[in-house]
Amino acid sequence: xxxxxxxxxxxxxxxxxxxxxxxxxxxxxxxxxxxxxxxxxxxxxxxxxxxxxxxxxxxxxxxxxxxxxxxxxxxxxxxxxxxxxxxxxxxxxxxxxxxxxxxxxxxxxxxxxxxxxxxxxxxxxxxxxxxxxxxxxxxxxxxxxxxxxxxxxxxxxxxxxxxxxxxxxxxxxxxxxxxxxxxxxxxxxxxxxxxxxxxxxxxxxxxxxxxxxxxxxxxxxxxxxxxxxxxxxxxxxxxxxxxxxxxxxxxxxxxxxxxxxxxxxxxxxxxxxxxxxxxxxxxxxxxxxxxxxxxxxxxxxxxxxxxxxxxxxxxxxxxxxxxxxxxxxxxxxxxxxxxxxxxx
Amino acid sequence: xxxxxxxxxxxxxxxxxxxxxxxxxxxxxxxxxxxxxxxxxxxxxxxxxxxxxxxxxxxxxxxxxxxxxxxxxxxxxxxxxxxxxxxxxxxxxxxxxxxxxxxxxxxxxxxxxxxxxxxxxxxxxxxxxxxxxxxxxxxxxxxxxxxxxxxxxxxxxxxxxxxxxxxxxxxxxxxxxxxxxxxxxxxxxxxxxxxxxxxxxxxxxxxxxxxxxxxxxxxxxxxxxxxxxxxxxxxxxxxxxxxxxxxxxxxxxxxxxxxxxxxxxxxxxxxxxxxxxxxxxxxxxxxxxxxxxxxxxxxxxxxxxxxxxxxxxxxxxxxxxxxxxxxxxxxxxxxxxxxxxxxx
Numbered sequence: 001x002x003x004x005x006x007x008x009x010x011x012x013x014x015x016x017x018x019x020x021x022x023x024x025x026x027x028x029x030x031x032x033x034x035x036x037x038x039x040x041x042x043x044x045x046x047x048x049x050x051x052x053x054x055x056x057x058x059x060x061x062x063x064x065x066x067x068x069x070x071x072x073x074x075x076x077x078x079x080x081x082x083x084x085x086x087x088x089x090x091x092x093x094x095x096x097x098x099x100x101x102x103x104x105x106x107x108x109x110x111x112x113x114x115x116x117x118x119x120x121x122x123x124x125x126x127x128x129x130x131x132x133x134x135x136x137x138x139x140x141x142x143x144x145x146x147x148x149x150x151x152x153x154x155x156x157x158x159x160x161x162x163x164x165x166x167x168x169x170x171x172x173x174x175x176x177x178x179x180x181x182x183x184x185x186x187x188x189x190x191x192x193x194x195x196x197x198x199x200x201x202x203x204x205x206x207x208x209x210x211x212x213x214x215x216x217x218x219x220x221x222x223x224x225x226x227x228x229x230x231x232x233x234x235x236x237x238x239x240x241x242x243x244x245x246x247x248x249x250x251x252x253x254x255x256x257x258x259x260x261x262x263x264x265x266x267x268x269x270x271x272x273x274x275x276x277x278x279x280x281x282x283x284x285x286x287x288x289x290x291x292x293x294x295x296x297x298x299x300x301x302x303x304x305x306x307x308x309x310x311x312x313x314x315x316x317x318x319x320x321x322x323x324x325x326x327x328x329x330x331x332x333x334x335x336x337x338x339x340x341x342x343x344x
Numbered sequence: 345x346x347x348x349x350x351x352x353x354x355x356x357x358x359x360x361x362x363x364x365x366x367x368x369x370x371x372x373x374x375x376x377x378x379x380x381x382x383x384x385x386x387x388x389x390x391x392x393x394x395x396x397x398x399x400x401x402x403x404x405x406x407x408x409x410x411x412x413x414x415x416x417x418x419x420x421x422x423x424x425x426x427x428x429x430x431x432x433x434x435x436x437x438x439x440x441x442x443x444x445x446x447x448x449x450x451x452x453x454x455x456x457x458x459x460x461x462x463x464x465x466x467x468x469x470x471x472x473x474x475x476x477x478x479x480x481x482x483x484x485x486x487x488x489x490x491x492x493x494x495x496x497x498x499x500x501x502x503x504x505x506x507x508x509x510x511x512x513x514x515x516x517x518x519x520x521x522x523x524x525x526x527x528x529x530x531x532x533x534x535x536x537x538x539x540x541x542x543x544x545x546x547x548x549x550x551x552x553x554x555x556x557x558x559x560x561x562x563x564x565x566x567x568x569x570x571x572x573x574x575x576x577x578x579x580x581x582x583x584x585x586x587x588x589x590x591x592x593x594x595x596x597x598x599x600x601x602x603x604x605x606x607x608x609x610x611x612x613x614x615x616x617x618x619x620x621x622x623x624x625x626x627x628x629x630x631x632x633x634x635x636x637x638x639x640x641x642x643x644x645x646x647x648x649x650x651x652x653x654x655x656x657x658x659x660x661x662x663x664x665x666x667x668x669x670x671x672x673x674x675x676x677x678x679x680x681x682x683x684x685x686x687x688x
Contacts, residue, residue, distance in 0.1 A: 031429070031495050035429065035495075035498055036428040036588055037394035039429065040390070040391050041390055045388070049381055049393075049437060051437040053439040053481070055476070058475065082380075085381045093394070095395045096397070126393065129397055137483075139484075141485040243379075
């Protein structure tokens with residue numbers, strides 16, 4: 001599609017045809033895009049299904065994220081929900097509402113981002129819906145296959161279990177803080193260049209290669225990379241409860257504590273904090289604890305395992321399950337920010 | 345929830361809890377609302393999946409439709425897509441974006457409407473997502489079960505097949521025209537009362553009980569009632585192609601003609617026009633042909649059957665399939681409005 005062509009120029013059916021041309025075939029779809037509905041094969045007779053909405057200005061900003069970033073993020077947060085049940089993500093449905101004067105290439109680049117992330121997860125795009133709206137909104141549904149395993153819910157944690165995570169903590173929140181600070185991911189970051197507010201990285205004590213690390217945080221905010229394989233692997237290893245960390249580690253573990261009627265006690269010295277996160281906190285004078293304990297959107301997986309379980313690759317222990325209720329850090333109730341409420 | 349309570353007052357988790365309290369249990373859900381994803385049992389190992397977005401001001405108007413109407417319509421248009429594959433609708437996922445100051449009761453009444461329509465179709469609500477936005481948007485996904493039958497696509501129509509429909513044609517379009525004309529569905533319609541523009545129904549030649557008929561059209565626009573059972577019944581009777589009429593009969597049959605590489609020839613004298621539709625056309629000086637041939641949103645089902653097939657209850661023949669391409673009416677290419685493009 002040429003530059004300057006809008007979705008109105010293509011029309012609904014032209015836009016759908018252009019989107020479909022980007023979608024790789026998938027043999028697990030007995031019916032793919034282009035009919036009233038798609039048909040996905042799930043040989044064990046159970047399908048995992050989840051949906052999320054993404055609203056421009058709330059879940060993404062077009063000045064902070066390119067269209068492919070938005071596509072990656074939209075796919076990732078839904079595919080991660082499937083993995084958090086212990087299932088293999090299989091396919092997405094894409095609902096897209098957008099202004100008629102939006103560049104068609106924005107939509108197609110967004111779809112390319114979704115395809116990229118779906119490929120990382122082993123999933124396809126089975127169909128969807130496009131319609132006009134005043135701003136961009138995405139309604140994404142992900143479907144997955146338990147492949148004969150039982151789903152891992154939030155209800156099965158038992159006192160004595162260990163608590164473990166797979167994936168990144170605090171990266172997306174640190175990247176968002178950097179973007180809010182006016183620090184864009186630019187070429188000059190890579191060699192210790194200038195901040196948007198005029199300060200030199202070196203003046204702030206950032207090492208010469210620190211720009212790379214900061215750019216990686218911004219990239220992590222734009223394109224979360226959930227550890228999809230860790231979900232089915234945890235289910236196979238006997239995980240008793242699991243979820244994806246979308247609102248913040250303490251907030252989300254609170255759901256396991258509540259639904260399983262247990263207390264989750266984290267040991268802060270077991271939570272590994274990545275070097276780039278520490279670097280960004282130093283630069284911004286921020287507390288990385290907030291990012292790690294309350295930052296969402298990295299879509300790490302958190303789970304509980306029986307004490308004797310052998311944890312799969314990528315999982316590390318961060319605490320234990322006790323009788324009681326709530327989430328503690330080193331035995332104490334936290335008093336920091338606990339997560340994200342979409343209406344507050 | 346008391347009057348005056350907004351979704352922000354309840355908060356994201358309070359709103360979700362209030363919604364969940366309205367949802368009947370469903371034994372086909374091995375995991376229902378409240379986890380990262382739902383799990384639906386589909387014993388034959390195939391799941392039918394479709395998604396649609398509904399945007400306030402485009403797909404519904406809050407001054408023309410109450411919240412329960414919006415819920416019925418949102419559910420119906422997705423459940424109809426499942427039935428149009430020959431499947432039994434099983435469950436919905438509800439994505440809801442809305443302003444923080446929206447009355448919580450609006451949301452709950454909308455969900456009650458969805459539950460009502462789901463019950464009519466034999467389906468449940470398995471989960472969803474709520475988030476804030478400047479206006480109301482729904483992202484609905486419907487999942488269905490083929491129960492061992494093969495899906496009926498748009499590709500299988502063959503020359504010699506008959507074309508048939510089940511459900512209403514032109515009702516929703518007539519109801520919308522009445523609403524656009526300022527004719528609301530009021531008590532005084534029932535006894536031949538006044539139009540909103542000041543004209544008396546009797547002055548327009550509407551019989552004394554005509555108000556009931558006009559009100560039924562408006563109700564049909566607000567709450568489409570797709571003939572869900574007709575979908576699996578058509579599949580069992582050997583339907584060769586099927587879809588739901590969402591954009592208009594000619595436009596949607598055009599998809600079967602194109603995908604099946606055939607010509608669809610409708611016989612106008614076989615298309616039954618309902619009395620209320622004729623009445624409304626007379627009142628508004630409109631051509632009911634446009635409503636019947638090009639009006640969408642009733643979510644009738646249209647299908648092709650082998651010539652020897654015994655049509656199930658509710659299906660009536662309206663034409664034949666020939667070699668060729670396109671959609672004809674009485675052998676002639678139509679020149680009227682052909683349907684709806686969301687971006688034009």
